[in-house]
Amino acid sequence: xxxxxxxxxxxxxxxxxxxxxxxxxxxxxxxxxxxxxxxxxxxxxxxxxxxxxxxxxxxxxxxxxxxxxxxxxxxxxxxxxxxxxxxxxxxxxxxxxxxxxxxxxxxxxxxxxxxxxxxxxxxxxxxxxxxxxxxxxxxxxxxxxxxxxxxxxxxxxxxxxxxxxxxxxxxxxxxxxxxxxxxxxxxxxxxxxxxxxxxxxxxxxxxxxxxxxxxxxxxxxxxxxxxxxxxxxxxxxxxxxxxxxxxxxxxxxxxxxxxxxxxxxxxxxxxxxxxxxxxxxxxxxxxxxxxxxxxxxxxxxxxxxxxxxxxxxxxxxxxxxxxxxxxxxxxxxxxxxxxxxxxxxxxxxxxxxxxxxxxxxxxxxxxxxxxxxxxxxxxxxxxxxxxxxxxxxxxxxxxxxxxxxxxxxxxxxxxxxxxxxxxxxxxxxxxxxxxxxxxxxxxxxxxxxxxxxxxxxxxxxxxxxxxxxxxxxxxxxxxxxxxxxxxxxxxxxxxxxxxxxxxxxxxxxxxxxxxxxxxxxxxxxxxxxxx
Amino acid sequence: xxxxxxxxxxxxxxxxxxxxxxxxxxxxxxxxxxxxxxxxxxxxxxxxxxxxxxxxxxxxxxxxxxxxxxxxxxxxxxxxxxxxxxxxxxxxxxxxxxxxxxxxxxxxxxxxxxxxxxxxxxxxxxxxxxxxxxxxxxxxxxxxxxxxxxxxxxxxxxxxxxxxxxxxxxxxxxxxxxxxxxxxxxxxxxxxxxxxxxxxxxxxxxxxxxxxxxxxxxxxxxxxxxxxxxxxxxxxxxxxxxxxxxxxxxxxxxxxxxxxxxxxxxxxxxxxxxxxxxxxxxxxxxxxxxxxxxxxxxxxxxxxxxxxxxxxxxxxxxxxxxxxxxxxxxxxxxxxxxxxxxxxxxxxxxxxxxxxxxxxxxxxxxxxxxxxxxxxxxxxxxxxxxxxxxxxxxxxxx
Numbered sequence: 001x002x003x004x005x006x007x008x009x010x011x012x013x014x015x016x017x018x019x020x021x022x023x024x025x026x027x028x029x030x031x032x033x034x035x036x037x038x039x040x041x042x043x044x045x046x047x048x049x050x051x052x053x054x055x056x057x058x059x060x061x062x063x064x065x066x067x068x069x070x071x072x073x074x075x076x077x078x079x080x081x082x083x084x085x086x087x088x089x090x091x092x093x094x095x096x097x098x099x100x101x102x103x104x105x106x107x108x109x110x111x112x113x114x115x116x117x118x119x120x121x122x123x124x125x126x127x128x129x130x131x132x133x134x135x136x137x138x139x140x141x142x143x144x145x146x147x148x149x150x151x152x153x154x155x156x157x158x159x160x161x162x163x164x165x166x167x168x169x170x171x172x173x174x175x176x177x178x179x180x181x182x183x184x185x186x187x188x189x190x191x192x193x194x195x196x197x198x199x200x201x202x203x204x205x206x207x208x209x210x211x212x213x214x215x216x217x218x219x220x221x222x223x224x225x226x227x228x229x230x231x232x233x234x235x236x237x238x239x240x241x242x243x244x245x246x247x248x249x250x251x252x253x254x255x256x257x258x259x260x261x262x263x264x265x266x267x268x269x270x271x272x273x274x275x276x277x278x279x280x281x282x283x284x285x286x287x288x289x290x291x292x293x294x295x296x297x298x299x300x301x302x303x304x305x306x307x308x309x310x311x312x313x314x315x316x317x318x319x320x321x322x323x324x325x326x327x328x329x330x331x332x333x334x335x336x337x338x339x340x341x342x343x344x345x346x347x348x349x350x351x352x353x354x355x356x357x358x359x360x361x362x363x364x365x366x367x368x369x370x371x372x373x374x375x376x377x378x379x380x381x382x383x384x385x386x387x388x389x390x391x392x393x394x395x396x397x398x399x400x401x402x403x404x405x406x407x408x409x410x411x412x413x414x415x416x417x418x419x420x421x422x423x424x425x426x427x428x429x430x431x432x433x434x435x436x437x438x439x440x441x442x443x444x445x446x447x448x449x450x451x452x453x454x455x456x457x458x459x460x461x462x463x464x465x466x467x468x469x470x471x472x473x474x475x476x477x478x479x480x481x482x483x484x485x486x487x488x489x490x491x492x493x494x495x496x497x498x499x500x501x502x503x504x505x506x507x508x509x510x511x512x513x514x515x516x517x518x519x520x521x522x523x524x525x526x527x528x529x530x531x
Numbered sequence: 532x533x534x535x536x537x538x539x540x541x542x543x544x545x546x547x548x549x550x551x552x553x554x555x556x557x558x559x560x561x562x563x564x565x566x567x568x569x570x571x572x573x574x575x576x577x578x579x580x581x582x583x584x585x586x587x588x589x590x591x592x593x594x595x596x597x598x599x600x601x602x603x604x605x606x607x608x609x610x611x612x613x614x615x616x617x618x619x620x621x622x623x624x625x626x627x628x629x630x631x632x633x634x635x636x637x638x639x640x641x642x643x644x645x646x647x648x649x650x651x652x653x654x655x656x657x658x659x660x661x662x663x664x665x666x667x668x669x670x671x672x673x674x675x676x677x678x679x680x681x682x683x684x685x686x687x688x689x690x691x692x693x694x695x696x697x698x699x700x701x702x703x704x705x706x707x708x709x710x711x712x713x714x715x716x717x718x719x720x721x722x723x724x725x726x727x728x729x730x731x732x733x734x735x736x737x738x739x740x741x742x743x744x745x746x747x748x749x750x751x752x753x754x755x756x757x758x759x760x761x762x763x764x765x766x767x768x769x770x771x772x773x774x775x776x777x778x779x780x781x782x783x784x785x786x787x788x789x790x791x792x793x794x795x796x797x798x799x800x801x802x803x804x805x806x807x808x809x810x811x812x813x814x815x816x817x818x819x820x821x822x823x824x825x826x827x828x829x830x831x832x833x834x835x836x837x838x839x840x841x842x843x844x845x846x847x848x849x850x851x852x853x854x855x856x857x858x859x860x861x862x863x864x865x866x867x868x869x870x871x872x873x874x875x876x877x878x879x880x881x882x883x884x885x886x887x888x889x890x891x892x893x894x895x896x897x898x899x900x901x902x903x904x905x906x907x908x909x910x911x912x913x914x915x916x917x918x919x920x921x922x923x924x925x926x927x928x929x
Binding site for chain 2: 066067075077080085093095099101103104109113115119120123165168169170173490491496500503504513515
């Protein structure tokens with residue numbers, strides 16, 4: 001297939017732009033919906049009017065954000081078809097199912113109960129209203145679950161739940177339960193939602209601190225901050241714990257991603273984590289030592305082996321091993337994988353030619369070849385057929401640089417490290433706020449308040465970088481090891497993609513600025529002016 | 532380029548039919564919910580700010596449901612008929628992108644329109660709603676039109692790599708040619724667009740008449756009745772064109788028992804489909820039509836309950852339109868460029884296993900419909916939208 005590489009880059013840029021923009025709003029919705037439900041629960045339990053005021057103020061802010069979250073969310077469902085139509089054909093049988101389930105079980109719940117939660121204050125009983133606020137929060141989070149199950153498949157497509165069907169020349173689902181319960185998807189879900197809780201808690205803590213610093217709405221701010229600090233402390237610790245588990249899953253399912261995130265070019269036993277560093281963008285095939293890969297670095301020895309493999313002496317493959325192979329550790333070179341993938345493609349075409357000619361014997365022969373087992377490891381229950389490696393056939397093209405089998409190191413490295421660093425900062429911030437709230441000194445602790453205010457934009461940076469680690473880190477695949485990004489894109493003239501790119505960019509910039517202006521006005525007016 | 536149906540397995544076939552019926556039901560429900568889009572084109576009927584806010588708040592509580600129905604409609608098509616998703620969305624690129632754009636703009640407009648410091652001003656957000664109501668509806672109607680008139684595509688039978696042809700003027704309009712290529716039924720697609728738009732607009736008027744307090748806003752209600760009346764004339768003309776086309780055009784057909792699934796043209800195909808199954812589709816279609824017209828008629832005569840008749844009517848009409856487009860051996864997304872590339876429910880569907888799984892998931896649909904109706908009832912029973920509620924600082928009014 002001939003791919004216009006410029007068009008491919010524009011299609012990727014468009015998806016990245018719309019996804020990142022959407023992801024500004026999603027984590028906020030995930031966390032804020034729960035925070036609003038907490039406040040409302042306290043209101044219903046205590047019956048005190050000030051808690052109702054608190055609930056309605058944060059709900060107003062939630063609503064402003066929710067609208068833009070919805071509008072930027074619908075784009076992706078369409079884009080999978082418009083810009084990634086080959087992707088939709090090849091993996092739609094697996095990928096479409098969780099999207100449809102999301103619509104049925106989660107999205108309607110979110111939208112339906114949002115109507116009561118926003119507009120039903122005077123129309124329904126207190127109990128029904130409170131239940132609706134909770135159902136809105138649960139619906140939003142269930143939505144994230146199904147989307148991340150779909151994304152989990154893109155990160156780790158196992159032949160336990162899907163195999164390539166030679167007749168239909170596409171991947172087909174074989175086990176739905178295995179798809180939804182696969183650990184990669186589950187830890188990803190927990191990591192993302194808890195990051196959302198942390199983000200929303202920092203926002204509430206920061207805005208409350210701003211009011212305290214200015215001596216405005218003091219009672220309101222103290223109450224809001226107390227709930228946010230408790231929720232944020234638990235959530236931020238959970239993000240880190242599950243983040244470690246997530247990294248472990250990635251290390252074992254996406255070796256190119258973890259090696260890029262750590263700038264590990266040459267695999268080693270007892271591999272270190274680079275705590276700080278300036279990595280270079282090198283070709284793995286030309287690197288001779290890990291020292292030349294960084295302009296500067298500070299390492300924590302053996303930590304990568306410990307975190308990624310749960311053994312400080314374990315071998316972690318580097319990018320060079322993943323391109324050129326490493327016999328000692330049983331890592332196949334890309335050349336070999338590409339050759340098998342190429343053969344799988346030839347078998348596929350042979351099968352279809354034979355089918356057209358009505359030659360049953362030739363069909364059977366091609367099919368047997370296509371599903372021939374090329375690797376088996378009974379200890380781990382792994383069995384790979386040629387069909388499973390069909391995606392690698394793309395790299396059999398001699399014009400494609402084998403170094404493209406892994407993502408560019410610097411962006412993945414920086415995104416990952418900044419995210420992790422910020423994650424630790426959030427734990428510290430919440431711990432300081434929580435302790436001072438317990439001691440009753442928070443109201444006068446200007447330092448913690450100032451730190452909280454400055455920190456408000458940081459979780460957005462952390463979540464965006466987290467998303468970039470996951471998505472850039474997965475390149476050059478849309479479905480890791482199965483479908484190359486270059487073969488997923490819709491064959492379409494470049495100008496169409498450029499035009500829609502700018503169409504969405506313009507709309508987003510305008511709507512984004514409008515959102516911030518409205519938000520700042522609401523915050524400035526404070527809870528008394530909220531309604 | 533012959534492509535055999537993916538399977539002739541009977542269970543698989545019934546699942547494909549089942550999912551096409553689900554798509555049809557969702558399509559019908561979506562058409563009902565387009566009263567939101569239709570209502571968005573009626574802001575000009577308000578003469579005071581309070582009237583305008585009554586319209587805004589009445590629609591503003593329902594738009595998410597329309598939006599969600601559209602998302603689920605897309606999701607169901609994706610999961611059940613992935614090849615359609617790939618071919619139509621990737622092929623008719625501009626049609627879907629513009630529809631999408633219209634919905635992106637809509638989603639923020641309600642929330643931001645009357646908020647202070649909203650950057651571009653109330654008028655711009657009102658325009659977004661109008662744009663969504665007009666462009667969104669006409670394009671969706673025209674896109675459904677191509678389910679009957681066909682599109683300009685072919686694809687490689689093994690790799691499924693898509694080719695979308697060029698329009699007569701030499702440009703590749705990626706789907707927009709459906710509105711200008713009169714040789715391939717542009718008149719029908721356009722009539723469908725106008726039909727869907729005017730039907731939505733009438734529903735919008737009927738909804739607002741029902742949902743806004745008739746005693747507090749008597750003049751607005753009267754003006755809305757006038758709109759319903761005038762729009763009905765447009766609707767009738769578009770409907771006649773569509774019916775004429777549907778009953779006289781050559782339709783695309785294939786034999787469901789033919790393993791090769793060869794597609795051919797058949798005279799009066801859609802009339803035959805209406806008369807299939809003991810003419811039940813035709814009867815339901817006519818019942819839907821009568822209900823719709825009855826709802827408009829009683830509204831013009833002064834009732835505010837018209838929406839319930841017309842709403843039910845349009846659901847029935849929508850279901851039947853999709854049913855005759857895709858069942859009874861009819862390719863639902865035909866290609867006039869290459870007949871054999873036409874998509875049928877059999878050659879474009881998900882695997883049997885996926886459809887089985889989704890069939891189990893679909894058990895949740897009545898439950899979801901149940902709570903939507905319950906919520907709707909809870910919100911409605913406190914009465915219509917009043918001045919007091921719009922001005923109440925605690926009601927989150929727009």
